[in-house]
Amino acid sequence: GENVEQHPSTLSVQEGDSAVIKCTYSDSASNYFPWYKQELGKGPQLIIDIRSNVGEKKDQRIAVTLNKTAKHFSLHITETQPEDSAVYFCAARESTGTASKLTFGTGTRLQVTL
Amino acid sequence: NAGVTQTPKFRILKIGQSMTLQCTQDMNHNYMYWYRQDPGMGLKLIYYSVGAGITDKGEVPNGYNVSRSTTEDFPLRLELAAPSQTSVYFCASSYAREHGGKTEAFFGQGTRLTVV
Numbered sequence: 722g723e724n725v726e727q728h729p730s731t732l733s734v735q736e737g738d739s740a741v742i743k744c745t746y747s748d749s750a751s752n753y754f755p756w757y758k759q760e761l762g763k764g765p766q767l768i769i770d771i772r773s774n775v776g777e778k779k780d781q782r783i784a785v786t787l788n789k790t791a792k793h794f795s796l797h798i799t800e801t802q803p804e805d806s807a808v809y810f811c812a813a814r815e816s817t818g819t820a821s822k823l824t825f826g827t828g829t830r831l832q833v834t835l
Numbered sequence: 836n837a838g839v840t841q842t843p844k845f846r847i848l849k850i851g852q853s854m855t856l857q858c859t860q861d862m863n864h865n866y867m868y869w870y871r872q873d874p875g876m877g878l879k880l881i882y883y884s885v886g887a888g889i890t891d892k893g894e895v896p897n898g899y900n901v902s903r904s905t906t907e908d909f910p911l912r913l914e915l916a917a918p919s920q921t922s923v924y925f926c927a928s929s930y931a932r933e934h935g936g937k938t939e940a941f942f943g944q945g946t947r948l949t950v951v
Contacts, residue, residue: 722894727877753938764839764925764942765878810877814938822893823868823940825877 723748725813727826734801735834742829744811745793751813754787754794755823759808768809769796801833837861841926841943848916848950856911856946858926865931867909868893868940869901871922878925884909885931916950923947 724747734740746754752773757765771778771785771794778785782801787794798805811826842857860867865886870878880893884903898920900912909928913920929940 725877730875755939757942762944764927764944766942767939770939822880822883824880825870827875827877 723813723824725824725826727811731830733832740798740801742796744826746813748815750815753814755812756796757810803833806833839928839941839943841946845947852916853914856924858909859907860928864928866929868927869911870925873922918950921950
C-alpha cells in the first residue's frame with residue numbers, strides 16, 4: 722500500500738518568513754495530493770490540493786509543487802502570519818481500485834513567532 | 836448544511852466497556868471514513884465505506900466494527916475497549932473518486948476517547 726513520509730515534524734518561523742513542508746510517497750499510482758490544516762481541537766480542513774497532471778498550484782500565500790518522477794510534493798507558505806500556526810498534514814490517494822483511500826503523513830507542527 | 840457531525844465530543848470508557856461513535860453527514864457523499872489520530876502521529880484509517888451496505892477494513896481495523904445502513908450515517912463500534920484505543924477519532928466523507936472533480940474529504944470535529 723501507499724506510504725507517505727513528511728518532514729519536518731516541527732517547524733518554527735518568524736512572522737513574514739516562508740515555510741516549506743515536504744512529503745514523499747511510495748505508490749506511483751497515486752494521483753491526488755491534498756494538504757490539510759488542523760487547528761487545535763478541530764478536525765483537519767483542506768487548504769490546497771494538486772493532481773498528478775499538474776506540477777504546481779497556487780492559492781494566495783499557499784502553493785504546492787509536485788515532482789512525479791521523484792515522488793515528492795511540497796507545501797510552501799509565504800509571508801507567514803500567526804494564524805498559520807497549526808498542524809499540517811499531507812496525503813496521497815491512489816487512483817486504482819474502487820475505493821478512494823487517503824494515506825496521511827505524520828504531520829508538521831508549524832509555529833509562527835512574532 | 837452541517838457537514839460531518841460526530842458525537843460524542845469526549846468520552847471516558849473503562850476497560851472492557853463498549854460504545855458507539857456516531858457520525859452523520861448531510862452532503863450526500865458516497866464515501867465515508869473513520870480515522871484515529873494518536874499524539875504526534877498522522878491519521879490512520881480504521882474502516883471506510885464506498886456506499887450504503889458496503890464497508891471495508893483500513894489500516895488498523897482490529898477492535899472495531901462499522902455498519903453503513905444509510906448514506907448519511909457511519910457509526911463506529913468498540914466492543915471491548917482497551918487502553919490502546921485511547922485516541923482522537925475522526926469521521927470523514929467525500930464524493931466518489933471522480934465526482935465532477937470534487938474529491939475533497941470533509942472531516943468532523945473529532946471524538947476524544949480515553950480508556951482507563
